[in-house]
Amino acid sequence: MKYIRNSKGETLVEVIVSLVLFAVLLASVTVMVQTSLNIAERAHERNEETSQSVADIETGQSLTDVDNLTFTFSIHGEIDKEYEIPVVVKQSGGLKVYATE
């Protein structure tokens, strides 16, 4: 009889431990899924932004000047010549293009 009572106690403890483990696991998986959803949403937004930037660049709209650079083109050998061409960097979203002024 003693043995049977002890066993009943163990089962209760096991159930409690199981519930705790399950709760911890559920919390972990919830965090994982939530994080994944956030990552997926950011990826989706990035794709949308890239597509919008490509459309802006192709149409030449909504481009912002962000930098002034010098494009150097040098030819070596018998034609020993270097060209320095000022260019303006334009940006739409995260994409940059540059062109002569």
Place this chain on the structure above:
Amino acid sequence: MSKTMKYIRNNSGASIIFVVIISVVFLLAGASVVTAASMLSSTSIKNHTNKQVYYYAKSAAEVVSKEIVGDEGFGYEIINYIGLIGATHNNEENNTEELVDVPAEIVLDCNINLLKNSTPYDDVEYDNVQIKLSGIQLIKFQSYQHKSGRMYDVLERYDLEIEKVAISFTTRHNGEEYKLALEYTFSAKGERKAECERRIDSVSSITDLNLSPLHSKHIDWREFDRIFVRVHQNEVH
């Protein structure tokens, strides 16, 4: 009694085993979701990087293309290199037509750099820049006209054809690289008149009166895109 004990023993640990099984299933599902999200994220980043390296390549191609047809740009240097500019005849021959001896192919190594306040702009790099000219033909026509005393005029007309001007380079950005080749046909027709003065055995005071601008075939960017795709497969032509 022993049957009861067995029964109880069988029950003990069952809930934990069940939870462990559920845990493994949930963890696998969670890991799959995280992996899928990470792949989605890396794909979107790679897509963005690919687009950026494409636009850096296209920007460089556009700048070089404009530079080719500039008044004293690269095209002018090609003609200078071939020997046309400053090569006014002084042999007083009239109405001559000459097929000038030029190399059939010229390969030139080049560099492209982007500088910001004289320091390299580290967002993009260009290398393996090469220009290859092939199928070059230059015909010169000359007529001579005596004016008075030692003075005479030389009228030159030239007809230059370069079957193919191929510019190839590699663009690098954030670990991605893009090989790009542009091909142009190139032609220049024009004339110039030089006023010359003959001294004992030389010609001096040559003054170029007219040097027509160069003409280049306009780039069709649809063609550019086609080349771009081909080059992406590492088939640079």
